[in-house]
Amino acid sequence: MSAQPVLSPQARTRAVLIDLDGTMVHTAPDIVEAASRMLADFGRAPLPFDTVSSFIGKGVPNLVRRTLEAAALDRQVAMSDGLATFHRHYEQTNGKHGHVFAHVAAGLGELRQLGYRLACVTNKPEALAAPLLLMTGLADHLDLLVAGDSIERMKPDPEPLLHACRLLGVDVECSVLVGDSPVDVSAARAAGMPVFIVSYGYGGPDGPEALQCDALIDSFAKLPALLLPH
Numbered sequence: 001m002s003a004q005p006v007l008s009p010q011a012r013t014r015a016v017l018i019d020l021d022g023t024m025v026h027t028a029p030d031i032v033e034a035a036s037r038m039l040a041d042f043g044r045a046p047l048p049f050d051t052v053s054s055f056i057g058k059g060v061p062n063l064v065r066r067t068l069e070a071a072a073l074d075r076q077v078a079m080s081d082g083l084a085t086f087h088r089h090y091e092q093t094n095g096k097h098g099h100v101f102a103h104v105a106a107g108l109g110e111l112r113q114l115g116y117r118l119a120c121v122t123n124k125p126e127a128l129a130a131p132l133l134l135m136t137g138l139a140d141h142l143d144l145l146v147a148g149d150s151i152e153r154m155k156p157d158p159e160p161l162l163h164a165c166r167l168l169g170v171d172v173e174c175s176v177l178v179g180d181s182p183v184d185v186s187a188a189r190a191a192g193m194p195v196f197i198v199s200y201g202y203g204g205p206d207g208p209e210a211l212q213c214d215a216l217i218d219s220f221a222k223l224p225a226l227l228l229p230h
Contacts, residue, residue, distance in 0.1 A: 014227065015170040016111055017161055017193075019179035020122035020129055021056055022201030024104045024138060027124075028053040029097035034090035035067050041085050044071045056202050057181045059123040059148050060086065087127075094128050095135040101200060107220025108141035114224060119144035119164045121177070123154045144168060156186035161193065176214075178223065185211050196226065 021027045032053060036046035047070055055063040064082045068074045073082075111118060118141060122129050126147035133139040146164045153159040165172050177188040180201020188195035197203065197213040198220075208216055215226055 014115070015117040015119065015165065015168050015175040016223070016227070017119050017121045017164050017175060017177045018108075018142075019155075019177070019181070019184050019201075020120055020124055020132070022180040022203075023101075023178060023184075023198055024120070025100050025132065025136060026098045027132070028056060028202065030090070030093045030095065031056055031063070033093045033097055034086055035063070037089040037093075038064070038082065038086045039067070039071050039073070042071075042073055042077055042082075044073060047071060053202060054204075057123065057183050059154050060090075060125060060128075090128060095132050100136050100138065101198075101220075103219045103221045105137065105141065107223050108138065110221075110224050111227075112141060114227075116227070117144075117168045117170055118142050119146060119168060121146045121155070121160050121164050123148040123183070125149045156183045156190065158187050158191035161187055161191040176227070178217075178220075180208065182211060185213055196223070 018024060032049050035052045039046060047067065051070060052067060055066040061083060064086045065079060068077055068082050108118060120133060120142050124147060126149055129147045130145060133142065133145065144164060144167055146160050148154045151159060151163055161177060162172060165175055172191055172193055175193050177184055177193055177195045179195060180198050180203055182204050185195050194214040196215045196217055197208050197211050199208050199216055199218045201208065203211060
């Protein structure tokens with residue numbers, strides 16, 4: 001994996017697209033608590049933290065479906081009921097138990113000072129992502145939010161990344177994605193843009209080192225050095 005600058009020196013406008021869960025904010029405690037409350041409503045004990053957190057990254061419907069399956073409730077509880085129950089609890093736990101990862105806010109602030117356009121591109125629904133960004137103060141650093149229900153497709157489809165670039169007025173080849181999971185790598189590769197992976201996120205069972213990314217970083221403070229300055 002290269003630690004050299006990856007954006008075109010001819011680029012006049014540059015953008016950094018950033019995942020939310022596991023990349024900017026440690027949201028697993030909020031999500032696992034909401035899932036536990038959902039299971040309690042259906043008469044089941046909580047699942048292990050690591051089990052539920054491994055379901056994060058492919059959208060809420062996938063997380064709820066896999067949680068119900070793991071709790072042997074998928075034949076007893078309709079997905080619509082599971083989703084409604086989870087959303088009700090997640091509205092209460094959102095932003096209450098997790099925290100912003102170290103150096104994220106400072107790193108975003110430095111990128112903005114360098115003139116980069118910044119967008120959060122997440123599979124989390126807007127009704128949950130937007131309040132979380134506001135509560136954490138990260139919204140102040142961002143130009144745009146593309147949430148999991150902003151358009152019809154979610155990552156690993158490339159369209160959310162392409163959509164963000166169009167709204168920002170930035171060429172795809174002048175942009176980079178920062179994420180934490182195989183979903184982010186697949187989306188970036190399909191969009192034709194570089195992808196940086198954080199070492200501390202929800203990278204999957206094989207760990208972040210197994211992901212075929214352009215750079216593995218342990219802090220947002222490393223981002224400016226990886227990108228070409230003005």
